[in-house]
Each structure stands twice: as structure tokens, then as C-alpha cells.
Amino acid sequence: MPQLRIALAQVNPTVGDIDGNTARTVEWTRRAAEAGAHVVVFPEMSQTGYPVEDLAFRATFAQASRNSLDELARRLADAGCGEVLTYVGYLDHDEAGPRDAAAALFRGEVVAKQYKHHLPNYGVFDEHRYFKPGTELQVVRLHGIDIGMVICEDIWQDGGPISALGKAGVDLVVAPNASPYERSKDEQRLPLVVRRAAEAGAPLVYTNQVGGQDDLVFDGDSLVVGADGKLLARAPQFVEHLLVVDMDLTSGGHAGDGALAGLHVHRRVLSAELLPAYPPLTDPVISEPLSDEAEVWSALVVGLRDYVHKNGFSSVIFGFSGGIDSAVCAALAADALGGDNVYGVSMPSRYSSSHSKDDAADLARRIGAHYREEPVEDMVKVYVEQLALTGLAEENIQARTRGMLLMALSNLDGHLVLATGNKTELAVGYSTIYGDAVGGFAPIKDVFKTHVWQLARWRNDEAAKRGETPPIPENSITKPPSAELAPGQVDADSLPDYALLDDILDDYVEGDRGYADLVAAGFEPETIDRVVRMVDRAEYKRRQYPPGTKITFKAFGRDRRLPITNAWRERKA
């Protein structure tokens, strides 16, 4: 039977770093060649990183991306990898405009270029803004095997290029992807790839990007599925990985260029002879998807680590309040960067409880973080006395004084400040702008409060299972949450019980459900009114919050864009 060894290069590019990404491609292709691969497939736009946003409009950037292809082809040949058919993604630009493109490189040349056909323009995607769609399909024959390609969204839409390839006839389809992580997305991905392989009548090789880019994180989860729908190989999530798989293929000797439903199929023969039979690799890697908690935790760790490192920082600083949010952020930061790169600051005011400081110090010891105490009492006092502050103004100045203190330490020592707020707080605006919202990144911005607690327990349990010290103090998990900005204040004074609140928010924010639906779901009208009013008023605060790793469909900021000036009020019909 015709054979071919395929490598999927699940790599972590950096947006804009064309030189670095090119070097990575050379290195990983060399590794693929060493592993005996005949084909290697990189992710979508692997030369530029994804998404490039408005960099797509910069002519010099598109030119650099195009030029990098020829250079890459030469360097691959120089590195002795010219015989490996290498699929990479890049930004192209022609008379119609920018293009999301992929190319196949072989023996020092670019042998095929293809533009993405389907441009997603929902959720986090704005591709109609950036790209013009393609209508061509490039099929190359390598060792007698006809290989077609499609790019990312091309496999998410019914009909289109995959079905055209199926009709035209191919023996294998490769698909470079940059498909952002979303909770339980792997449950959609595998069945989809299975369906498309059946449509193509050929095995499908799906390579996905891995790593963080601003508020997006890519989980990898690259996979290979046979024409019969059998899962042949699967890479682990959230790590760079070279997945190598041997495939038994058909060699249909498909022929004919031509038009199919508006798409043009072009064929090019690189080598017509089948490979001599060789002993295949045994036991291909078929990684199990992570558990829900492990998956979310990994997404948050990788999103945080890449944001910090790719922006040129190595360490982070933030308030250790003794509460659950900062404790979970600290555990994430220690997992992402190492405890020695985490700087915790306890910033007690006159309203801070003694357990706050104890729990904060305990946290720092558990994760091996740096720790200092900087009371804010003296700063707060000057404001309160000079301006005669009371009420909300006095509460806010405490939070703001802490924000300014952290920024000052960041300016002195070069640490990136983290904002430790969670999605529930952001949703209802239970946060002080320029206070706890200060920072360059917000690791748990897209995690509801009840989920924060779940993750804390899960992470501690994992540590216990491995015989390690649980990172999060038990007291931070169990005590009632409080902002401690006024005497005896607890969150429950201002907000419904978090379990109830998160249920409503899940329906109202994630589900975009209306008042009547919420009543039908059994929530009390007064609670609905209260929550909905808080959510609708908080858009400005949400927009001012730093970016943070997206893990849900409706992450604030990137996925949900409401007007600030907005008089709409959800209410009884």
C-alpha cells in the first residue's frame, strides 16, 4: 500500500516575529526530517503568528511575510530538508488585498500557494475586515500521493473546498489551523475533522497552533484522522509537539485541473513514483484530551506565561490580599513562571483583617514567591483628609492607592502587574477602575467566581496527589469573600450569593437570554433586575480592564462588544 510519513509541527509562533518564526520552522522541519517525515505541516499563518489584526494592512509586513517564504525555502534546502514537503502559513497580499495563505515548499522552491476560502467573522474573528477569500485549490503529488490543502475555517463550513477536493479526488488533505481554545472545544473538533475526512474521501491532517497571543490561547490538539474516521494520532494540548505518523494511503492517480462549483483545482506533480515499502513507526501518539479542570488550568497558565514572556517581561507583581482570586492568580503565575518570578505585596489598610495578612504570607511560602508588606494607610490618609472623602470615594481611594503602589513598584523593578479580578466581578462591575483593575494582564478575567473556587480545589488536590504542598491556603478557599474596603464588609452585602449570581450570568451573558427566559429559568424577578442592571452599566469598566485569557465563548472584551452609551434595559416584555 502507498506509504507516507507525516509530521505535524504544533508550534508556538510569536505574532510579528517573522525572523524568529522562520528560524523555528527550519528547526522543526529539520527535526521532522530526522524523524524520517516526507511531509511536515505547520499551523495557519505560522510565519507571522495568528491573529495579526491590523498588521494585515501594513504593506511592509505583508511583503516581509511573502519574502520570508522564498528565504525559508532556501534555508530548508540548505539545512538538508529540501525533500520534505513543508506546509506553512503566511500573510500574502495581491491586487485584491491581504490574504490568509498557506504554501508548500519543496527542494528550495515554493511549489504551491493557496488562500483561505472561508473567512470567519464571528466571536473573536474579524477576517472579513482583513482578508479576501480564495477560490483556488492546489493539489500536489508527492511520491504518487495527491495532497490537497485547506485552511482552518475551510473545514468548519459545510460544502466548499473540502467537498470540492472530495469530488476532484485527493489521497490526503492537510489543514493548517489557528483555532483558539474554548472550554470543551475538543469535543467539537474531532467529530468535525472526522466528518470532513469522510467528505474528502481521504485522511485529514489537522495541525493547530499552540500558545498564547494577547487574550487568545491556542491549545494545539493537532490530529490525524483516516478517511474512515479513525483517529490515527493526536498531539497533547498546550505544549509544542512534533507529532509523527505513518500512513497507509491510496494513490488514486487523480487527474484534471478544472472548475468545481466556482473553485479551481490545480495539480502539480512533484514525484510520481511511490516510495519503496519501509517499516512504519509503531504506536503513534494518541494523546488523551485533558480533564476539564486540567484543560482550563493549562489554558490559563499558558495564556499568562506567553503574555508575560512575549511582551518582554519575566516576572509579575500583584496584591496578595489573602482572598481566593489573588491566591489562584499566584498559583497560576508560579506554574507559569516559577515562584521565584512572582512578587506578592500585602497592602493592608485599617479595614484589613489579620487573617488577610496571614493567608497572604502563607500563600507566598507555599509557592515560593517573594513577599513584602506595604501598608497603604499613610497614602489613604492624605487623600481622605485633604479631600474630605467619605463613602464610595473613600472605599475607592483604598483600592486605587494599592493600584498606584503596584505600578510604582513595577516602574522601579520591571515586573508586569497582574489584575486578579474574575469574570463575575467584571460582569457586574464589582471592581474599582484604576484600583484592583490595574495591571497589564488579568489571568482569571474569564473565570466565573464559583469556577475560581473549583479550580483552587482541583489544583490543591493535584498537588496532594503528587505529594506536593497544595499552593492555595485552605483558609483562602473557605472564608467568605470580602473587598475589605469598609468595616466588616463582605461581598454578600453588595451581591447575590455567588452560586446564584453565576447561574444568572451564565444565562444572561453567555446565553444572551432575555428577561422572560430568566424568569422561566426560575430566577426571582428582583434578582434578575438587580443583576441585569449591574451588567448593563458596567461596560465602561469592562473595557478598561486589562486583557486576560479567554476560556468561554463570550469572554469580555474580545467576544462581546457592547456600546458604552447604551440606554437599552432588559425588562419584562
Added chain:
Amino acid sequence: MPQLRIALAQVNPTVGDIDGNTARTVEWTRRAAEAGAHVVVFPEMSQTGYPVEDLAFRATFAQASRNSLDELARRLADAGCGEVLTYVGYLDHDEAGPRDAAAALFRGEVVAKQYKHHLPNYGVFDEHRYFKPGTELQVVRLHGIDIGMVICEDIWQDGGPISALGKAGVDLVVAPNASPYERSKDEQRLPLVVRRAAEAGAPLVYTNQVGGQDDLVFDGDSLVVGADGKLLARAPQFVEHLLVVDMDLTSGGHAGDGALAGLHVHRRVLSAELLPAYPPLTDPVISEPLSDEAEVWSALVVGLRDYVHKNGFSSVIFGFSGGIDSAVCAALAADALGGDNVYGVSMPSRYSSSHSKDDAADLARRIGAHYREEPVEDMVKVYVEQLALTGLAEENIQARTRGMLLMALSNLDGHLVLATGNKTELAVGYSTIYGDAVGGFAPIKDVFKTHVWQLARWRNDEAAKRGETPPIPENSITKPPSAELAPGQVDADSLPDYALLDDILDDYVEGDRGYADLVAAGFEPETIDRVVRMVDRAEYKRRQYPPGTKITFKAFGRDRRLPITNAWRERKA
């Protein structure tokens, strides 16, 4: 000759306020009826305001918008306006998804509904995210006149609905618009409408929204052009206006529904008989476009006023530094809200010059603003001593202390804080996050520094012409700009000369030009390197800046969306 009196209702709706917008439509239609109009045309999505952003996905909102049409039709009939054919815009939703729609109401009923065909997805527009395109065209015959409609972008694209209407045959085309202001846009708009009227072979009635919505401002500039390209009427910019015009029309008796290039034309007869001849109105209003400075100033005033009022505020507070930026913001705020709603705070530090305080106090007197002095010395001292701050950390804490002080006063007294930074500072990141970037709105965010000076001189000259006190102290215009965060500091220590800097920024930011283009334009390579590096590093700061009125094509925030994590560096090829 067949006659018809048309009213263009150039109104200022509020996004989300369907009830208020409906009431406005009734009121303005009543006024149109009183003026004897047979047809009144409101702007695009006049029932919901434009743009609604992700509110488009909220089923209850779309339902409320749809329901408001029937209610509006009834209320118009009840108000005695049933005989006025009323075109309004609204958000529709059918099985395909949300629709940007317009409807014609007559005698208590909705007699025609049409969806926008061309969905803009560039610059500030993301309509492929929100809407599905329409393919139907509704032509109604009123008093023997066949009236077709198109929506906004439908007239900006060649071919499509206008040319289909031309082929099908109509006597008049009405076009509801929400076309945001951009400097000198009126120079594009009139020639475009002239061209489309020729294509349609019929006069074109173009009604545009007026007023501010977050960072967008709509200038109105509604107009009527004859089939021969003659400008028949034009509304003044930046104010609500009912433009009434009498038209001599053809009455082609066009017939036949049918398909034209994928578009379906539907016809409905409301009344076939021509109107008895009546004496037309003489001297239709043909407003002159404003001068460039007056236009920009009006855009900034209206953008600021509507942001403040539509968000429920009536007054603003910000730092009066004695410099040009805060002086221009103060003059804008006084023009927008009245001097009595402007609260200036001088916040001297040890590095503040005495002229800063004098100029600030002079500014307040000139515009009739409230004024107080709040030294920040005591607050700064606590931070500097407790944390041993030096250098940048010490500079920043001064700016941040001022930001916190303003927020505290805002929390006490309910004024909206304004950030007074200009586009040049934002471009190069010459701004302190959580310092001078604090605020809910940034009036001159999209105005380059050299343009700020121009506007200041123009505004003072206008005052002098009218025999009023020029609002801006001459000294604020003429002295060298300084942040005054260190002894003897001036902007020129950190930045190239503003005239040079703005020239480079205009090419690099507005023109998206590359390194080689900048060299070819005659800029020195070292200066280019320096500016480009500053711009490319400042994206996070720009994102944290409050919204502000957009006046250029590439306003930061809304029009230009670069990755924060971005390793691309513009450089020699």
C-alpha cells in the same frame, strides 16, 4: 409636473433607547406633517440608534425593535400623521439572523420592509459580524410617484441596489444613513450622491444621523440631489434639522416585479393619483459646509456633549495644567456643556511652574468654569518616601496621584472625568497610564498636537470676531509644552519637534507607510527609527485610554486594532 414634498428628519437618536427614539420619530413626523410633507425620511436604524454593536445579537432587543415599528405606525396614525409616508430604520431579525433594516409606514401600517444589501466591514464598521445582507428592493407608489429605498452603504458600493432600481425604474430614491463624520467627508459625500442619482435616473434623498455615540460622531449633512445631479437642499452639519423640500418629479408608471442581477424588486401601490398642483416652497435650505476648523470643532463639541449627556452626566472635571491640551478641552467642554458645568482642578507639584497655576486660573475665568487648587505634594511625598521612588517611578506617581485625585472628586460630586491627551501623545505613548490617561472620555484623543494649536487659535479668533473673550489664554498657546514631572522638563527632551513628529505620524499611522516610504519622504532614518519604535510599543497604553471623538480615518481604538503582543518592527528592508 408631478409634485411631492419631502422632509428629511436629521435626528440624534440614543442607542438602545427604543422608547425615546420612537417618541422622537412621532414628534418629528408631526412637524413634517405640519410643514405639509408627504414623505419623511429618518436615518438608518433610527429606532435603535446606530451602531448597536453586540446588542444586535440580543433577541429581546431585536424583538423590541420590531415591535416598535407596529406601535410607531399606530402612534403616527393617532397623531394625525398617517398620510405621511414615513421611512425609519430599525433592527430586524429573521431566521437568517439580525438585519439592518428600514421600513415605510403609512396609514397605521408597515407597508414596506427592506434589508441593507451592502454590509461595510472596514474602518469602524463590523457589519459582517452583525447582519445578514438583503436581496429585496421595495418600491412603493405614493401619489403616482414610485419611490425606492436603499440603506447607507448601499450607495457607497458600485453596482447593486441603486443600479437595479435604475434598471427597474423609479421616480425617487430615499436613503436612510448613519454615516460617521470624518474630516472633509462632505467632499466625498455630495459627488457620491450625485453619481448614484444619475445611476438611479431619479432624485436621491439622503438623510444622515446626527450626534455622538461613544467614539463616533455623525455630522448630518443630509441632502437632496436631482436626477441631473443638481443639489436641491442640504441640512446644516452637527445639529438636528428638519429639511423640507418640494420636488418636481417624473411619474413613470413603472411596473413589474422581478429579478435583476440577483435582486428582487417588489412594487406596491399606496395611491396612484398625482397630487393636485400646489404652490411649492420657495428657497429651499442649502447649507454651506462648515470650514475645516469649524467642522472639526463642532465634531469635538457634539461628540463630547452627547457622550456626557447620553451617559447620564451633566458636568465634567479634569486637570487644568495651564497647558494647551487642557485649555482646548476646557474650551470644548464650555461650548458643549456651558462653563458652569466645567470643573477645573489645578494640581501643582514641586515641579510645577508658577505660570502653570496662573494660566489655569486665567482659563477658568475666561470660560466661566469652577476652579480649585489641590496640591499633590503631600500624596506624592508618602509614595516617594515609603517606596523610595526615583526616576520614571517618581515621575509617574505624580501623574497618577493627579488621576486618583480627580477620580476621588468625581466619586464625591458625580462629575465625569475627562482625559486631555492628544493623538500625538497617544501615538508615541507619551502619557502615564492611570495618570493623565484617567477619565471616562478623551475629547481630543484623535487630534494631533499641531492641530490642537491650530484649533486653539481658530477658536480664539472666532471669539474675537464675535467680540467675545477668547477662551484660551495666549500663554497656553505660545509656551513650550511640558509635562512638568521633573525639574525643567519640556516635551522636546523626549520627543522630536511636534511639527516633524506629526508629519511622520501622519505618514506612519494614517498612511500605514513603511520605513522606505518614510525615508523617501525625506525624514531622517534615526528619527524614523525613534518614532516608529515608540508607536509600535504603545499599543497597550492606547487601548487603556478612554474613548474619544474620532475625526480621522485611523482613530486609535476603533479604527486601528494592533496586537499588544507584537514583535514586528518596521525597519530598513
